[in-house]
Amino acid sequence: MTDAVLEIRGLNVDYGLGDDAVHAIRDVDLTLHRGEVLGLAGESGSGKSTLAYGLTRLLPPPGVITGGEVLYHPDGGDPVDVLRMDHATLRKFRWAETAIVFQGAMNSLNPVHRISTQLTDVIKAHDPRSTSASRLARARELLHLVGISADRLDSYPHQLSGGMRQRVMIGMALALEPKVVIMDEPTTALDVVVQRQILRQLVELRERLGFSVVFITHDLSLLVEFSDRIAIMYGGRIVEEAASADLYRDPLHPYSHGLLNSFPALRGPKRELTGIPGSPPDLRAMPAGCAFHPRCPHAMERCGVEVPVLGVPGDRPGPADRTVACWLHPVQDNGL
Amino acid sequence: MTTGTAPSASGTTEVVLEADGLTKHFPVRKRGRELLSRTTRAVRAVEDVTLRLHRGRVTALVGESGSGKSTVARLLAQLYPQTSGQIRLRGEPVDAKGGRRFRAYSKRVQMIFQDPFASLNPVHTVRYHLTRALKIHGNAGKTSQELEEALADLLTRVQLTPPERYVDKFPHELSGGQRQRVAIARALGADPEVLLADEPVSMLDVSIRLGVLNLLRDLKERLHLAILYITHDIASARYFADETYVMYAGRVVEGGESETVTQRPAHPYTQLLIDSAPDPDRPAAQEKDGGTGEPPSLIDPPAGCRFNPRCPHAMKVCAEKVPPRFAIGDGDGHFAACWLYGDDLSGADKVKLREEVS
Numbered sequence: 001m002t003d004a005v006l007e008i009r010g011l012n013v014d015y016g017l018g019d020d021a022v023h024a025i026r027d028v029d030l031t032l033h034r035g036e037v038l039g040l041a042g043e044s045g046s047g048k049s050t051l052a053y054g055l056t057r058l059l060p061p062p063g064v065i066t067g068g069e070v071l072y073h074p075d076g077g078d079p080v081d082v083l084r085m086d087h088a089t090l091r092k093f094r095w096a097e098t099a100i101v102f103q104g105a106m107n108s109l110n111p112v113h114r115i116s117t118q119l120t121d122v123i124k125a126h127d128p129r130s131t132s133a134s135r136l137a138r139a140r141e142l143l144h145l146v147g148i149s150a151d152r153l154d155s156y157p158h159q160l161s162g163g164m165r166q167r168v169m170i171g172m173a174l175a176l177e178p179k180v181v182i183m184d185e186p187t188t189a190l191d192v193v194v195q196r197q198i199l200r201q202l203v204e205l206r207e208r209l210g211f212s213v214v215f216i217t218h219d220l221s222l223l224v225e226f227s228d229r230i231a232i233m234y235g236g237r238i239v240e241e242a243a244s245a246d247l248y249r250d251p252l253h254p255y256s257h258g259l260l261n262s263f264p265a266l267r268g269p270k271r272e273l274t275g276i277p278g279s280p281p282d283l284r285a286m287p288a289g290c291a292f293h294p295r296c297p298h299a300m301e302r303c304g305v306e307v308p309v310l311g312v313p314g315d316r317p318g319p320a321d322r323t324v325a326c327w328l329h330p331v332q333d334n335g336l
Numbered sequence: 337m338t339t340g341t342a343p344s345a346s347g348t349t350e351v352v353l354e355a356d357g358l359t360k361h362f363p364v365r366k367r368g369r370e371l372l373s374r375t376t377r378a379v380r381a382v383e384d385v386t387l388r389l390h391r392g393r394v395t396a397l398v399g400e401s402g403s404g405k406s407t408v409a410r411l412l413a414q415l416y417p418q419t420s421g422q423i424r425l426r427g428e429p430v431d432a433k434g435g436r437r438f439r440a441y442s443k444r445v446q447m448i449f450q451d452p453f454a455s456l457n458p459v460h461t462v463r464y465h466l467t468r469a470l471k472i473h474g475n476a477g478k479t480s481q482e483l484e485e486a487l488a489d490l491l492t493r494v495q496l497t498p499p500e501r502y503v504d505k506f507p508h509e510l511s512g513g514q515r516q517r518v519a520i521a522r523a524l525g526a527d528p529e530v531l532l533a534d535e536p537v538s539m540l541d542v543s544i545r546l547g548v549l550n551l552l553r554d555l556k557e558r559l560h561l562a563i564l565y566i567t568h569d570i571a572s573a574r575y576f577a578d579e580t581y582v583m584y585a586g587r588v589v590e591g592g593e594s595e596t597v598t599q600r601p602a603h604p605y606t607q608l609l610i611d612s613a614p615d616p617d618r619p620a621a622q623e624k625d626g627g628t629g630e631p632p633s634l635i636d637p638p639a640g641c642r643f644n645p646r647c648p649h650a651m652k653v654c655a656e657k658v659p660p661r662f663a664i665g666d667g668d669g670h671f672a673a674c675w676l677y678g679d680d681l682s683g684a685d686k687v688k689l690r691e692e693v694s
Contacts, residue, residue, distance in 0.1 A: 043541040161630050191400035196612040224616035248616050262542050264575030266613050275546030279511035
């Protein structure tokens with residue numbers, strides 16, 4: 001396993017203050033390794049986008065980070081805690097080290113500015129001494145990187161198709177060669193054919209430029225194909241984390257199992273599918289114990305009382321990089 | 337050479353709703369110099385679509401966004417007038433432009449929309465929504481007791497039980513899946529023969545999509561509804577629909593039994609669509625470098641087959657003549673609108689065309 005580039009430890013995010021606060025993220029531990037694609041899957045309201053905004057400190061109010069740390073390991077330097085950076089450091093850190101491609105990225109371009117202006121703007125902000133010619137050359141290079149011809153530089157966003165706008169956004173995120181790229185549902189609004197083109201390109205770019213990706217989506221079947229590891233979130237917690245292949249072959253948490261069984265297969269025999277009964281939990285009134293227990297087919301008495309701990313399952317000896325939070329697979333004792 | 341959709345062996349053959357050569361052009365507003373010219377440009381959203389919905393069967397219409405699949409549903413629901421072509425309900429030509437005729441038509445053909453967060457009025461309860469549908473279509477009964485029974489019956493049908501718990505809720509108190517069930521119940525309030533479902537699950541969370549699809553299938557079986565299922569997810573069409581039609585840029589390019597279409601796709605576009613769908617089972621090596629390009633502008637679509645600029649097998653004829661539906665001959669009514677299957681036409685000519693454009 002390669003070394004870590006981003007380490008999240010015990011992150012807690014609330015919306016609102018005091019007794020009315022909704023706990024959107026609870027005690028999340030997550031490690032992103034150098035050069036890997038980490039998939040983050042979950043339903044709407046599971047906290048996956050909040051996690052992405054929390055670790056970049058982009059949470060809009062009333063979002064508040066109430067605890068934890070986000071350690072960023074720069075190349076050959078000492079780790080820094082993103083949550084404790086002062087304003088000026090944070091400003092330098094953002095985009096140069098960690099870039100984010102937003103949900104609905106198709107609409108996050110400014111409609112009244114040309115692509116070239118928007119691409120060069122960020123370079124100018126981070127390197128005010130660069131010349132406009134060099135910035136333009138870099139913008140041209142970025143468009144080339146994502147497979148758009150350079151004559152599109154003078155276009156306005158509405159003159160580009162959805163897929164091209166998405167590529168521009170990805171190119172823009174790569175402008176300062178960040179080490180970490182966070183993609184929040186980057187292809188949800190796109191058609192499958194375009195989606196595949198863009199993801200294939202992203203995988204190529206990652207191999208060439210060597211950045212790490214946090215890929216957030218609700219489409220687990222997509223993640224299984226494109227990511228190295230997958231973390232599954234439910235009700236603000238990570239319930240399972242494993243290598244994609246392991247998760248697909250042998251999901252341990254009943255929720256992961258249910259999610260995998262919610263996608264009709266295109267090949268192979270036709271199976272009767274059930275999905276998961278019930279509806280996602282209301283964050284304002286979370287069930288006690290394991291958040292999934294009201295919908296879980298294997299729920300035991302203990303599930304409604306105690307919150308299961310995320311850890312290496314005792315009944316699955318093997319590589320220690322797989323964790324699950326479920327009483328069906330209690331965590332290994334430390335002594336063993 | 338051209339085939340319609342032959343009735344299949346497995347289901348009933350009773351055609352409820354059919355469209356013949358359905359075409360819809362939306363005029364484009366004139367600008368600048370065009371104001372002086374006579375010609376009006378149009379978005380050719382739907383061109384020559386022929387399909388049939390059978391009693392007790394689900395027909396899927398699959399395509400990318402902008403392929404015209406929702407326009408087809410809206411034409412079938414008579415929310416737009418068609419530019420040309422005919423819609424027939426039980427053999428009777430439909431002309432329901434507003435007023436009483438439209439209401440009579442909508443009693444028999446109901447539509448479910450994509451976004452249950454937008455299709456229910458946030459200031460009204462479930463009771464209001466369902467009562468309105470029942471009253472307008474004359475299914476509310478005579479007494480308030482009969483109305484209550486009808487309401488409970490509707491909610492039970494969409495598995496919102498016990499009905500008392502849901503009938504006085506506001507939309508914001510329900511989850512997305514429950515809201516979509518209310519929208520389905522409202523459509524059932526008219527006691528329709530045809531249900532047009534426009535992406536009914538794409539706004540819902542993955543874990544509850546199947547619940548809604550299974551509900552629709554259950555309704556099809558119990559109430560013998562003819563359902564049109566519009567989706568961009570071809571895997572769910574395989575799972576849920578009996579027949580599948582694939583649309584590209586306003587035209588139907590392939591159709592047939594869902595299993596045949598998804599397992600042995602004939603049209604190059606369908607093949608591309610299936611290769612692009614996320615599939616965890618796909619061996620990494622099998623990755624094909626298939627898809628390039630994007631769907632064409634529908635204001636000025638390519639001549640001939642609209643897929644020809646992206647098609648790896650494009651021939652000269654593809655850029656000249658619109659391909660008719662050719663029977664594939666490997667399943668009930670499996671057809672593809674693609675010149676690759678037109679071998680019986682004029683063998684010698686075609687070979688030459690193939691050589692000219694590679």
